[in-house]
Amino acid sequence: MTPTLPGRWQTRVALLWTIGLALTALYTWLFGLLDVGWRSPAFWSLVILLGYVTVFGLAWDILYDFLQGFRWDGDWPLSFHFACGILEGLLVFALFRLDLLPGLTFHDGDGWRFLVHYGSVFWCTYWWVYGPMRVLMPRWRFRGGELV
Numbered sequence: 001m002t003p004t005l006p007g008r009w010q011t012r013v014a015l016l017w018t019i020g021l022a023l024t025a026l027y028t029w030l031f032g033l034l035d036v037g038w039r040s041p042a043f044w045s046l047v048i049l050l051g052y053v054t055v056f057g058l059a060w061d062i063l064y065d066f067l068q069g070f071r072w073d074g075d076w077p078l079s080f081h082f083a084c085g086i087l088e089g090l091l092v093f094a095l096f097r098l099d100l101l102p103g104l105t106f107h108d109g110d111g112w113r114f115l116v117h118y119g120s121v122f123w124c125t126y127w128w129v130y131g132p133m134r135v136l137m138p139r140w141r142f143r144g145g146e147l148v
Contacts, residue, residue: 002068002075007145008061008116014147015125017055024050027117034119041103046117047108051094053118060088078130087123092118 003011024046030033036042064084068076093114097100134141 003145005065009058010147011145012057016050017080019124019128020050020121022122025093045104056092057088085126089118
C-alpha cells in the first residue's frame with residue numbers, strides 16, 4: 001500500500017519522537033551537553049534540531065506525496081526514500097550552518113555532531129520502517145501508513 005499524506009506524517013512524527021528522541025537523549029549525554037545544565041541553550045540544541053527535522057520533513061512530505069502521483073505504481077522506492085533523507089539532512093544542516101534556524105547557533109564542532117546525530121536518527125528510523133515495523137505492525141501498511 002502506498003502511504004497517504006496523513007500516514008506519512010503520522011509515521012514520521014511517531015518515529016522521530018520515539019526512536020529519534022531516544023537517540024537524541026543518548027547523544028546529549030555522549031556529547032557532554034548534560035554537563036551544561038538544562039537552562040543552557042546548548043543543552044536543548046539536539047532536541048531543537050530534531051524539531052526542525054520534523055517540521056521540514058512534514059513540509060517535504062507534501063512534495064513527496066505530489067511527486068508520487070506521477071509514478072505509474074504510485075509507490076516511493078527505497079532508494080528515493082534514502083535520497084530524500086539525505087536531501088532533508090543537507091537542507092537542515094545548511095540552514096543550521098548559516099545560522100538561519102531560530103533558537104540555534106552554529107559553533108565549532110557542531111558539523112560532526114550534526115552528522116552523527118542526524119545520520120543515526122535517519123538510519124535507525126529508515127531501518128525500522130523497512131524492517132521491524134512491517135513485521136510488528138502489519139496493518140500499518142494496509143492503512144496507508146496511518147497509525148491512528
